Amino acid sequence: MDPLAWTDARLPEFIRDLEALVCLESPSRDLEGLSHCASFLKEAFSPLGRVEERLLATGPLLRFSRPGREGRLLLLLHYDTVHPKGAFSFRVEGDVAVGPGVYDMKGSFIQLLYALRFLEEQGVSHPSLTALFTPDEEIGSLESRPFIEEEARSADWVLVLEPPTPEGDLKVARKGVGLYRLRALGRAAHQGVEPEKGVNAILELAHQVLKVMTLEDRTRGTTLGPNRIQGGTATNVVAEEAVLEIDLRAWTLEEAQRVEAGLKALRPVLEGARLELSGGLNRPPMEPTPESLALFEKARAIGRRLGLELRPGRVGGGSDGNFTAALAPTLDGLGLFGRDAHQRTEGVYLNQIPHRVALLALLLSEL
The missing domain is CATH 3.40.630.10 (Zn peptidases)
Known part of the structure; x- marks a missing residue:
């Protein structure tokens, strides 16, 4: 049968x-x-x-x-x-x-x-x-x-x-699927009294999002999604810390490695800010x-x-x-x-x- x-x-x-x-x-x-x-x-x-x-x-x-x-x-x-x-x-x-x-x-x-x-x-x-x-x-x-x-x-x-x-x-x-976490560390200060003493981590990440997106190559099917961001404690405090979560998709391991190298090469824009990158390729292509x-x-x-x-x-x-x-x-x-x-x-x-x-x-x- x-x-x-x-x-x-x-x-x-x-x-x-x-x-x-x-x-x-x-x-x-x-x-x-x-x-x-x-x-x-x-x-x-x-x-x-x-x-x-x-x-x-x-x-x-x-x-x-x-x-x-x-x-x-x-x-x-x-x-x-x-x-x-x-x-x-x-x-x-x-x-x-x-x-x-x-x-x-x-x-x-x-x-x-x-x-x-x-x-x-x-x-x-x-x-x-x-x-x-x-x-x-x-x-x-x-x-x-x-x-x-x-x-x-x-x-x-x-x-x-x-x-x-x-x-x-x-x-x-x-x-392939990559999941990355980019953490920006700044310095807190009173937003009203002495904001000049602070380093705004959210502003630092705003600069970094644009840098991250330069690594995308849609002609090769490589996409990057800076799809979640959080940071700061209160509206009257210069944000001391902020975190960006990034989703990477790539057809080839070579492309995934290229993007990861680019993420690791990111450097702070604001004086006094620091960056920490964690995560990696969750699933190879x-x-x-x-x-x-x-x-x-x-x-x-x-x-x-x-x-x-x-x-x-x-x-x-x-x-x-x-x-x-x-x-x-x-x-x-x-x-x-x-x-x-x-x-x-x-x-x-x-x-x-x-x-x-x-x-x-x-x-x-x-x-």
Whole structure:
């Protein structure tokens, strides 16, 4: 039986399982919600392989493994979401299932569950498989990253079950993400009595923002966002300290390193002011390689057999695939097709679920 028809016949059951997982709300850092969600996943996947649990400060990290033929495949999924509890609830609106995290990316867990059930029921082989279910992707994967990289070093392929692009395409490239904190230190003084004795840290940062933006190069896709600034204590006190938070996005490591060097080279404009820079590259760029593009072509050929015309997508947001791209051939965007990630209208298209389950099942079996 082909996986498209197999999944289509089980779509009502799939939706029930999807609702059960989405209703276990699991915002990042909500240890209780994350633990309930991890317990659900552990119970669901245990019949199909071995599930090991490691408790991190950010929540349980689950490692699912299933033996197979030669070759080692790593799958990456996260079950934390950006939505606070009670923001909105699961519901079906026409052909869209809406709910917190249903698209990014709880639907991917049910997709993988059904793909594995199909392979087992049909007796179809696949490479040895490991999947990491992580609790902290939406907040940078700081605790999960070492485990992800360790697994990727011994993997032949990495599949990331993040959502596809808004057009339904897979992802072969992602921008690197840098988070920097520029702190200006001045000298406090009474604004009315002796302002000349002060050094205004906010004014210093105003000068620095313009310098920071000269490092941006949109022709290369390199953007800088000086998107948060704070400082000072009272309106009648010359601001002694101010902090600027900067978001960097770049397609290549070379560009990210160029910008970081420029940030480190910043010097104060006001006499008596000092600057301190902290932070760095949170996620390196996910740059395509010949091997990762060959992996995409494999998925594209399978997609065509299912009536999907998949293109190689490039996106500005980061994922755990950013960590693995330099370690093993990585293909991203293999999750369910839907809409509006991180919004209250976030949803997945029900009529596309069989196609995405079939795509994943066939890719697992044909690698």
